Amino acid sequence: MKITNLKATALKNKERSLSAGPGVCIVEVETDNGLVGIGEACAQSENDEAALATALILERGIKPIVVGLDPVNPRTIWEKLYLETEWFGRMGTVMHAISALDIALWDLMGKELGVSISRLLGGRFRDDVKTYASIIFDMENFDSMADEAKIWIREGYKAVKFGWGQTRETAFGLDAKRDEAAVKYLRESLGPNVDIMVDVGRYVNWTPAHALEMAKRFSNYGIFWLEEALPQDDVEGFIWLTERSPVKIATGEGEYNRFGFKRLITTHATDIIQPDVGRAGGLTEGMRIADLVQTWNLSLVPHGFSSAINVAANLQWVASMPRATLLEFRRTKSPLMADLVKNPFTAENGNLKIPDRPGLGIELRPDVVEACRVRVN
Ligand SMILES: [Mg+2]
Incomplete structure (x- = not known):
């Protein structure tokens, strides 16, 4: 199995207040056998900049590193990303992006092997x-x-x-x-x-x-x-x-x-x-x-x-x-x-x-992703 593409999307709750909570950046990692792994970066900021910045790092910084790799290697890919993204900063937004990608890799590995991540x-x-x-x-x-x-x-x-x-x-x-x-x-x-x-x-x-x-x-x-x-x-x-x-x-x-x-x-x-x-x-x-x-x-x-x-x-x-x-x-x-x-x-x-289905055990609703997507003009 090889990673063929990665899609990062900044999402927000429509309501704007401290209590309405943060936006997030989700990532969907696609593979050559048709599986898609899902991950999320908790990227909180009041005007969506954190989620948008995370999406940019995922699509422009991380995608070129991971496309072509076998995703059933989350730990080795983590170390590679930590090393190769150093000039984005060691922590902050780049670590949010690595977090989202890593969760998606574990999801993919579970789906490929037919077991939950906890196993x-x-x-x-x-x-x-x-x-x-x-x-x-x-x-x-x-x-x-x-x-x-x-x-x-x-x-x-x-x-x-x-x-x-x-x-x-x-x-x-x-x-x-x-x-x-x-x-x-x-x-x-x-x-x-x-x-x-x-x-x-x-x-x-x-x-x-x-x-x-x-x-x-x-x-x-x-x-x-x-x-x-x-x-x-x-x-x-x-x-x-x-x-x-x-x-x-x-x-x-x-x-x-x-x-x-x-x-x-x-x-x-x-x-x-x-x-x-x-x-x-x-x-x-x-x-x-x-x-x-x-x-x-x-x-x-x-x-x-x-x-x-x-x-x-x-x-x-x-x-x-x-x-x-x-x-x-x-x-x-x-x-x-x-x-x-x-x-x-x-x-x-x-x-x-706690779900015991393959991977994270969840399925995204594309209509909600679309409704919550942060649109940039
Ligand atoms: Mg707290």
């Missing part, structure tokens, strides 16, 4: 996984925020994460008293049995001292973890915070490849490591990161806030990990999550079944 990664430790409903803070209306969480709790979710905010001006994290009031309100209205996670996000820049003070305040309401309380690159700050915090600290969605994660993991900079498989380097790199996390005896909970392709890749990935207790599942409205694939993922009692 190719070494086998399945589980057939389903608990998810948490990932939604957005509404700092102007605590009632509607709690009501949204209750919808998911009624559906059986046992964990809900609240992130950043509806707008930059009204984001969580801008006012300590209000932040504490929001978490207190959520605990009181959702009851004692729901895990509540707090994702500070990147619209505020807390100092380590402030993050520790807030971690102590939130610990009174039993939060399950505090996410991205510091800028993503402040590894020393995270080490300091994680050592002292009464609640678990989470970060990693912005980190790249095994070398980036080595810093976070071997310094115990965080308790929960949250790689995005569509950003950190795909499943080839994801496997290495998961092994590092396992070796340092920390927890890995994949980031997942983009499309159903990302969910499909995450499911195959977590199936192959000896310890994987939880997966992020975006529950804010998104056609890229709800409509992009035939038979979209739906959780039962908060659990997602």
